[in-house]
Amino acid sequence: MESQEVKLLGFWVSPFVHRVEWALKLKGVPYEYIEEDIFNKSPLLLELNPVHKKVPVLVHNQKVLAESFVILEYIDENWKQCPLLPQDPYDRAKARFWAKFAEEKILSDGAWRAARAKGDNREKALGSTIEALEKIEGELKGKGKFFGGESIGYLDLALGWISYMLPVWEDVGSIKIMDPTRFPATAAWMSEFVNHPAVKDSLPPRDKMIIYFEKRLKELEI
Amino acid sequence: MNEKDELILLNSWASPFGARVRIAMAEKGINQYELREEDLFSMSPLLLKMNPVHRKVPVLIHNGKPICESMNIVQYIDEVAVFNGKPALLPPDPYSRSKARFWADFIDQKVYGTMRKITRNRGEEQVRAKEELIETLKVLERELGEKPYFGGEFGFVDIALVPFYSRFYAVETLGNFRIEAECPKLVAWARRCLLKETVSNSLPDPLKVYEWVLYVNDKFGIKQN
DSSP states (O other): OOOOOEEEEEOTTOHHHHHHHHHHHHTTOOOEEEEOOTTSOOHHHHHHOTTTOOSOEEEETTEEEESHHHHHHHHHHHOOSSOOSOSSHHHHHHHHHHHHHHIIIIIIIIIHHHHHOOHHHHHHHHHHHHHHHHHHHHHHTTSOSBTTBSSOOHHHHHHTHHHHTHHHHHHHHTOOOOOTTTOHHHHHHHHHHHTSHHHHTTSOOHHHHHHHHHHHHHHTOO | OOTTSOEEEEEOTTOHHHHHHHHHHHHTTOOOOEEEEOBTTBOOHHHHHHOTTTOOSOEEEETTEEEESHHHHHHHHHHHOOOTTOOOSSOSSHHHHHHHHHHHHHHHHHTHHHHHHHHHOOHHHHHHHHHHHHHHHHHHHHHHTTOSSTBSBSOHHHHHHGGGGGGHHHHHHHHTOOHHHHOHHHHHHHHHHHTSHHHHTTSOOHHHHHHHHHHHHHHTTOOOO
């Protein structure tokens, strides 16, 4: 039997890395974690991911994978226990769709942009982020604990950053996005997510995140 | 999937994303579907209902249920249409599949946006965009290597990239450069793909695409020169 040697190159505060870690933990796959300083990238990282030069990078028995959603699908296909994506092809397509939507509209160009922006740009970014979150709220209504029902899955991992990182960005950027009265299903889901055994003890400390993002905000003001 | 299934593809003839789906459908032997042309400046109520989030084509409607985002649709088709001895678009083993998904994602991130910067801008911005596009295509050329197609056999990554070949003429004309001069192997690959009927029947005429790009630029008030 093939020996299972799994290494994960990551950065402590990267939500893209966290989602890979949760997937490995859920499947019970042991792995070696290698911390990267993304501001001073190692020769190893540049060799393993020359195209994007980013974390996470997963190395499984010499096989190298990059891009967190690609890695999640690999983990799901390679280790069959605790399936992450739904079985039905249409539900799978929906999960992939919403993961990409949230990545584009709430993460990359959404909340973090809103935290850094000033004046009109801030209003615009806030507006579009909240609009996007409304759609996610709609997807959660009547679903149960998680997006796929009672068990945690791919879409939860894709959006999980909202439950612990969004509050930090709101704090640091002095913005309000996640209003629990406006997004009750999302608020309930956030609470389920952070308390999940695979997630609970692996989150970076809040005070450390605050210091980090305050610094980044100053450096990346738009 | 069988003959009783209702399949509608909402598309726009010039869309490279729609072309991806058309190629995939043809590769999988799915010929019984309704192809509906959308006017992107005057979208149908059906499109707005089926893709309210993005309001974009392509959208595949399978027995009334919409699937959006081109490579998502391609994966979906690959998963539900397993018959007739037609090829799988993604390879069977997880690692090869993940490499295919990685490169399709790379193409999604790097190709269309850069091409649009070339066709819509002039001066410094256009120069930078041209450099970026050539760099991107060279990375893809290196990944292709000596293989006839990206996955060895024609498949997922080829489908993701080849529709942009129809746009080369527009980009070269408006950018005043020749892609083949910088990336001959990639252009050779594209021509190889075009020898397949599934591809040549699904791609628009590059000259018509160029006229379309000019038309859209005009509508957005972008000066040609």
